[in-house]
Amino acid sequence: AAGVIQSPRHLIKEKRETATLKCYPIPRHDTVYWYQQGPGQDPQFLISFYEKMQSDKGSIPDRFSAQQFSDYHSELNMSSLELGDSALYFCASSQMGQGTEGGYTFGSGTRLTVV
């Protein structure tokens, strides 16, 4: 079965550079969620989109922005990268915002390393 696809799997950037992470949800899923997981930490909610509109916002820095496109894929744009942004970034998808009720399907994540 198709899963949530994230690209790239690994990314190395220097401080103050920008990065773009991509997420392709499961077909017919209209909601995507972004989470950040620091080393040894639990996943922290960043932001979510439902039907291409931002639906909820968590602890996402102002340096980050995200959007969901007409094909429901989502991109997380990160600027002025800092060392502390090094983490695993997960995307999850669900139908109709039901992730908080029915559970998420997560992608394998993008490991971002800022040097």
Added chain:
Amino acid sequence: AQSVTQPDIHITVSEGASLELRCNYSYGATPYLFWYVQSPGQGLQLLLKYFSGDTLVQGIKGFEAEFKRSQSSFNLRKPSVHWSDAAEYFCAVGAGGFKTIFGAGTRLFVKA
């Protein structure tokens, strides 16, 4: 405010032994509760979920969890652990809106 507490940072059990991972939550309404498992470098996989009905829920890979409202707990259990169960386990609560709050995780080690 909603929160999830997993008191055990790591647990070691012998292969074939039983397992119980603890989870306590704080949530004003009836919670949506989940357990996820994460293998190293991988995404999180949903093991099971609870919202209403039977307080003992069955999940994948032989796991089950019991919701106890009086104790605000949702402990995960497995009667016989396999070496492949070694991973990190996250308890989570649907916090309303579009966000889910995760516990800090419990890393399970399985010894032969």
